[in-house]
Each structure stands twice: as structure tokens, then as C-alpha cells.
Amino acid sequence: xxxxxxxxxxxxxxxxxxxxxxxxxxxxxxxxxxxxxxxxxxxxxxxxxxxxxxxxxxxxxxxxxxxxxxxxxxxxxxxxxxxxxxxxxxxxxxxxxxxxxxxxxxxxxxxxxxxxxxxxxxxxxxxxxxxxxxxxxxxxxxxxxxxxxxxxxxxxxxxxxxxxxxxxxxxxxxxxxxxxxxxxxxxxxxxxxxxxxxxxxxxxxxxxxxxxxxxxxxxxxxxxxxxxxxxxxx
Numbered sequence: 001x002x003x004x005x006x007x008x009x010x011x012x013x014x015x016x017x018x019x020x021x022x023x024x025x026x027x028x029x030x031x032x033x034x035x036x037x038x039x040x041x042x043x044x045x046x047x048x049x050x051x052x053x054x055x056x057x058x059x060x061x062x063x064x065x066x067x068x069x070x071x072x073x074x075x076x077x078x079x080x081x082x083x084x085x086x087x088x089x090x091x092x093x094x095x096x097x098x099x100x101x102x103x104x105x106x107x108x109x110x111x112x113x114x115x116x117x118x119x120x121x122x123x124x125x126x127x128x129x130x131x132x133x134x135x136x137x138x139x140x141x142x143x144x145x146x147x148x149x150x151x152x153x154x155x156x157x158x159x160x161x162x163x164x165x166x167x168x169x170x171x172x173x174x175x176x177x178x179x180x181x182x183x184x185x186x187x188x189x190x191x192x193x194x195x196x197x198x199x200x201x202x203x204x205x206x207x208x209x210x211x212x213x214x215x216x217x218x219x220x221x222x223x224x225x226x227x228x229x230x231x232x233x234x
Contacts, residue, residue, distance in 0.1 A: 007057075008055040009039075009054055015212060019056075019213060020214055024188045027178055033208045036194075038210055039209055040156070041192065042212075060076055074103045081145045086141070087129040087130075091128065092127060092128055093121055093132070097114070097140075100143070103148055117143065120139060121140060138162055153187055154189075158170055171202055200224070
């Protein structure tokens with residue numbers, strides 16, 4: 001679904017991403033691991049078009065999108081949940097979900113399946129986003145990204161600051177999305193994460209980043225045998 005080749009990114013004189021390349025497949029969760037400051041968030045921002053790619057190629061379902069604007073990538077089928085959630089605190093839950101449909105026709109309805117995935121949101125449609133708990137805000141951010149029906153969902157540290165019970169709920173939702181999507185068709189997911197146990201439980205494929213480059217990769221079932229936890233603690 002997603003193909004990334006030779007991605008390089010710079011901030012000023014700093015080389016942030018170094019020849020990053022990987023593929024994310026439908027029906028699978030690709031987990032990107034690494035300590036703070038290794039370029040994980042920059043990678044997702046580059047894939048979303050929030051920051052321009054210096055060199056390299058990004059393709060979605062075979063279509064090159066390297067220079068496409070973020071809204072064009074949403075129309076083509078990418079959903080993005082940024083680090084820190086970035087919901088609209090003064091808007092209601094319902095209004096936040098409508099914002100997720102900004103690239104769709106004005107009368108497009110919020111998909112009812114979102115309330116099956118996150119029942120708490122239906123109970124709080126009239127409540128302002130800023131009044132929700134951290135876990136509820138994260139569920140809202142994921143639902144907003146899912147509203148237009150993406151085939152690829154990218155999430156930047158969705159467990160950050162979330163209570164354990166909500167983390168388990170989010171994990172179940174992500175696995176279901178990979179397998180069935182919103183309409184019975186599998187999705188591709190790219191998950192940036194520092195919480196090793198959560199990542200290991202979900203990963204079909206893992207990538208470990210250090211200093212802007214991928215230094216280790218493999219299948220999720222092999223993470224323990226390949227010593228990924230120890231690399232994360234170095």
C-alpha cells in the first residue's frame with residue numbers, strides 16, 4: 001500500500017532522515033521504534049506532506065505522492081494521527097469528527113462504524129474536545145483520521161499519556177482495522193511507538209530507527225529473539 005524509497009530530510013544543517021526505505025502492506029501493522037530524537041515523527045510528517053521531502057520517493061498504491069499536498073494525500077486514502085492528538089479543544093466531539101470529513105462532500109455523514117469502535121464518543125458528541133480525558137481525546141483523534149475512510153492509517157505514539165485500560169482498547173481497534181478496516185477490507189497501518197510491549201503485541205513488521213536511519217527490521221514475531229527490547233534501552 002505504501003512504498004518509501006531513499007527518503008532524506010534536513011532541518012537546517014542537520015540530516016534528520018537518512019535514506020529511509022520500507023513498504024507497508026495491507027492487512028499489516030508496521031511499527032517504527034526508536035528513542036526520542038531519532039526522526040520517527042519527522043518520518044510521518046514527511047509521509048503526510050506536512051514537511052517537504054528533500055530527496056526520495058513516496059508512493060501510495062503505486063501512485064507517486066512525493067510532492068502531493070497533505071489534503072491531496074487524505075483524498076487519496078491516508079489518515080494521520082499526530083503526536084499529541086491535536087484535536088480542536090473548543091470544538092465539540094461532533095464538530096471534530098466533521099473536520100475529519102473536510103475533503104469530502106458537505107453532506108457526507110460521519111460513518112456509524114466509528115461509534116462501534118469508540119462507543120464513548122457517541123455519548124459525548126456535544127462535549128468540547130478540550131474537556132475530554134487524554135484517552136478519550138486519543139480515541140477522538142483516531143476516529144477523526146478514520147472518518148474519510150483511509151486505506152493507510154499512520155499514528156504517532158498513540159499510547160503517550162494514556163491509561164493502560166485505554167491502551168488495550170486502542171490496541172484491539174488497531175488490530176481490527178488492519179484485518180477488516182471500516183468496510184471489511186484490510187488496511188495498512190504505520191505505528192510510531194516507544195512503548196515496546198504495545199509495539200511487540202501489534203507488530204507484523206518492525207523497523208528500528210537510530211540517528212535518522214533504519215538500523216534493524218524484521219517480522220514482529222521475531223522481535224524478542226532479535227533483541228529489539230535491548231536496542232530500545234541503549
